[in-house]
Amino acid sequence: MGETITFWVLAVVSVSAALGLVFSRKAVYCALMLGVVMFSLAVLYAVQDAPFLAAVQIIVYTGAVMMLFLFVLMLVGVDSSDSLVETIRGQRFWALVAGLAFAALVGLAIGNTIVGPAAGLAGATQAAGGNVPALAQLIFSRYVFAFEVASALLITAALGAMVLAHRERVRPKPTQKELARARFFSGYAPSLPGPGTYARNNAIDMPALLPDGSVSRLSVNRVIARHDVDDDHFPEDAKLADAIRQAVEEEGK
Amino acid sequence: MELYVPILVLAVLAAGFAVFSVTIAPFTGPKRWNRAKLDAYECGIDPTPQPVGGGRFPLKYMITAMLFIVFDIEIIFLYPWAVAFDQLGVFGLVEMVLFIVTVLVAYAYVWRRKGLDWD
Amino acid sequence: MNNTFQAPTIEYGQLAPLLLVFGAAVVGVLIEAFAPRYLRKSFQVPLTFVSLLGAFALILVQVFVSGVPTAPAAMGAVAVDGPSLFIWGVILILAAVSVLLITDDDHFVPQAAAVPGSAEEDDALAEGAAHTEVYPLVLFAVGGMLLFAASNDLLMMFVALEVMSLPLYLLCGLARRRRLLSQEASVKYFLLGAFSSGFFLYGMALIYGFAGTVDLAGISRALGTVSGQDPLLLIGTALLGVGLLFKIGAAPFQAWKPDVYQGAPTPITALMASGTLVAAFGALLRVFWVALGNLDWDWRPVMWGVAILTMVLGAILAITQTDIKRMLAYSSIAHAGFLLVGVIATGDARQNADALSGILFYLLVYGITTVGAFAVVTVVRDAGGEAGHLSRWAGLGKRAPALAGVFAFFLLAFAGIPLTSGFFGKYAVFAAAATGGALPLVIVGVVSSAVAAFFYVRVIVLMFFSEPAADGPTIAVPSMGTAAVVTVAAAATVVLGVFPEPVLRLADQAASTLFIR
Numbered sequence: 001m002g003e004t005i006t007f008w009v010l011a012v013v014s015v016s017a018a019l020g021l022v023f024s025r026k027a028v029y030c031a032l033m034l035g036v037v038m039f040s041l042a043v044l045y046a047v048q049d050a051p052f053l054a055a056v057q058i059i060v061y062t063g064a065v066m067m068l069f070l071f072v073l074m075l076v077g078v079d080s081s082d083s084l085v086e087t088i089r090g091q092r093f094w095a096l097v098a099g100l101a102f103a104a105l106v107g108l109a110i111g112n113t114i115v116g117p118a119a120g121l122a123g124a125t126q127a128a129g130g131n132v133p134a135l136a137q138l139i140f141s142r143y144v145f146a147f148e149v150a151s152a153l154l155i156t157a158a159l160g161a162m163v164l165a166h167r168e169r170v171r172p173k174p175t176q177k178e179l180a181r182a183r184f185f186s187g188y189a190p191s192l193p194g195p196g197t198y199a200r201n202n203a204i205d206m207p208a209l210l211p212d213g214s215v216s217r218l219s220v221n222r223v224i225a226r227h228d229v230d231d232d233h234f235p236e237d238a239k240l241a242d243a244i245r246q247a248v249e250e251e252g253k
Numbered sequence: 254m255e256l257y258v259p260i261l262v263l264a265v266l267a268a269g270f271a272v273f274s275v276t277i278a279p280f281t282g283p284k285r286w287n288r289a290k291l292d293a294y295e296c297g298i299d300p301t302p303q304p305v306g307g308g309r310f311p312l313k314y315m316i317t318a319m320l321f322i323v324f325d326i327e328i329i330f331l332y333p334w335a336v337a338f339d340q341l342g343v344f345g346l347v348e349m350v351l352f353i354v355t356v357l358v359a360y361a362y363v364w365r366r367k368g369l370d371w372d
Numbered sequence: 373m374n375n376t377f378q379a380p381t382i383e384y385g386q387l388a389p390l391l392l393v394f395g396a397a398v399v400g401v402l403i404e405a406f407a408p409r410y411l412r413k414s415f416q417v418p419l420t421f422v423s424l425l426g427a428f429a430l431i432l433v434q435v436f437v438s439g440v441p442t443a444p445a446a447m448g449a450v451a452v453d454g455p456s457l458f459i460w461g462v463i464l465i466l467a468a469v470s471v472l473l474i475t476d477d478d479h480f481v482p483q484a485a486a487v488p489g490s491a492e493e494d495d496a497l498a499e500g501a502a503h504t505e506v507y508p509l510v511l512f513a514v515g516g517m518l519l520f521a522a523s524n525d526l527l528m529m530f531v532a533l534e535v536m537s538l539p540l541y542l543l544c545g546l547a548r549r550r551r552l553l554s555q556e557a558s559v560k561y562f563l564l565g566a567f568s569s570g571f572f573l574y575g576m577a578l579i580y581g582f583a584g585t586v587d588l589a590g591i592s593r594a595l596g597t598v599s600g601q602d603p604l605l606l607i608g609t610a611l612l613g614v615g616l617l618f619k620i621g622a623a624p625f626q627a628w629k630p631d632v633y634q635g636a637p638t639p640i641t642a643l644m645a646s647g648t649l650v651a652a653f654g655a656l657l658r659v660f661w662v663a664l665g666n667l668d669w670d671w672r673p674v675m676w677g678v679a680i681l682t683m684v685l686g687a688i689l690a691i692t693q694t695d696i697k698r699m700l701a702y703s704s705i706a707h708a709g710f711l712l713v714g715v716i717a718t719g720d721a722r723q724n725a726d727a728l729s730g731i732l733f734y735l736l737v738y739g740i741t742t743v744g745a746f747a748v749v750t751v752v753r754d755a756g757g758e759a760g761h762l763s764r765w766a767g768l769g770k771r772a773p774a775l776a777g778v779f780a781f782f783l784l785a786f787a788g789i790p791l792t793s794g795f796f797g798k799y800a801v802f803a804a805a806a807t808g809g810a811l812p813l814v815i816v817g818v819v820s821s822a823v824a825a826f827f828y829v830r831v832i833v834l835m836f837f838s839e840p841a842a843d844g845p846t847i848a849v850p851s852m853g854t855a856a857v858v859t860v861a862a863a864a865t866v867v868l869g870v871f872p873e874p875v876l877r878l879a880d881q882a883a884s885t886l887f888i889r
Contacts, residue, residue: 059328059329110604128340130336145446145528146531149519153534154356158359164485165315166368366404
């Protein structure tokens, strides 16, 4: 009974998440929807007497692979969206036709299969003392060679990441001294007055005053200034208020 | 099914704690308005203007992420081995050590090639 | 807790070649980690050769001292039988020859993470940086190939498939020149390869649903005992077939081949065109002959179609190519089709052994000729790297008669002209197919060979009978490695074309036991 309820609830959740994954335009939403699908799968595995698979699904897929997806999205830029122009004409239409045909084929075939009543995983793994020990026995007997060879895959993955993404320094890293020197020679003012410098109120929300008493426009805090204009809440000093207004106007241009 | 009862209890406790903390905070915390609180992080330095929609991560993170996955998968193999340790005996131990040492070779490579440094 | 676990028996002796190659790869990674940069190459190159040749020696020891095993090793997961040992030998020779090309490291990018065309790239080049990771990666790929051809279990085969493919995806993107093309090739190969792995895995799951096992012999037994689940079996077979046919580049799954072969660094192309093809045929034969041998009534018509399509498409599209590497890629597709003819030619044990022996011999001669042809391609250069466009090859026979002559000879071997090794390869496969009742296929094969020959001859005419362009490509002085590869490949093509007898007999012997179960 509990299994049936879980199945129907998760069926709705995971299918709607999968649809959201396909139809959502923003890549980040797609990734999060994928997380929901993976998580629902994990629960389904757990309900079907497969605790190891459920753990793997959560640790590797929902944890690591999802994280990698999000990472890649961040690398590419969250905002970038796909161009919807088809490079091969009619590609999407034929892909849809092929996909539906394949789904129909598989659906029909599996529907036509005569399967006896399910025996359940628990019965099959009883002899070894449970699901996880049974798996351990398989991994360490018949598949022990495959298991060891899998470490070659892991090494290749690490090697690949390093080769493609790691840039070895061929020149020494510039020191602070060199950076400061370069900045001076570039002609750009080496340091700007921070907010609050020479201000009457010693706080970051107040623009700085220059030695002659005028307001340094460079030191207006843009974030607070925007809020100030939105809420119409300015410092009492008219000079400072003017500077804030001007800064927001300039930014708006 | 009893296997998952502790996990479920933990999940309920965690969710309860999160919801409780978030809902209770506005009622219990002091509210003293100050313009400076509008600034991001209130750390005293203006935030660098970000490109619209958030910036892009440097590629360096990729190595970290890949290494995480590599060791994550290693851990997956440790799980059944640890559960069935009594049955597998010395053979299991030897094979597992061999596996871990092989994967550690990848770690040594990344470490020596300064893949873990952030410069 | 009942203690039922028994430690498995692993025949380390039989698996020694595999273990040596993988072990050397791991040591290679350690060298990358701890050796200073200027020493890395001088450690990696000997290590790679010693392990490949050592593995070959171990195979000889296995064959001549211990004898060909008659039962699968490692609890039935790996089958080290006659065909496996022959294929292992072929892969190791081809890999060793390809590594000779790889040691010429100006084919590889000095720093892959630097943006193409950036100042950092120039810095890295000036600094003499090099990715010596290439050697362990090649060893991992070769280890995967060995295992792929010898897996007796679909799960093992899948792991091997990934171990073989993953380093190759990476290596494809490391060409020094025309880097964007190379990176594009790498991404294309990776995406399509991952997709085909998905097909393989899905097919495997369905077949497991049918047979309740992923053991090849177990599946074969289940064919006779399980009833009412044929749809699972048929769709599983089809999906498994997609995964395997993708790897050999049979039509309609051939689209990746020209792009990848063109973009990848040429030594890696040579390795892929020879080693991967051999390994994938080993796996394909094992799946379709051992596991699904009694289902041949069902898969044979489909394979007929695939073989005809592959041969015709490969031969005809080769004609329209203007890039030498793309042309060789299409020729490789056509050759995959010829080999598929041998896969279809099953019958009784005698017939199977004949077909298998033909395929084994063909794989050997085609692999060697291919590596030689790609070695020649690396030498003909323009300002921007290899002179890929065919028009640049015009009149090459007048500037570098020896080189052009050798290349022409390789092309004739591809076409299957008598007195070249290619002739006996084609003859062995087509003869087996003709007696196996696949005569129409043989006719299609011969006709498409003729079509392909037309194109090869056109290239030869272009090289010898047209005027060289004034600003034609330069012929780089081949390094020791490249010269050795061209010489070895040419010698093998001649010798196997004139005295194929000993090697044919060897292939016969390897095939006589067929695949063990």
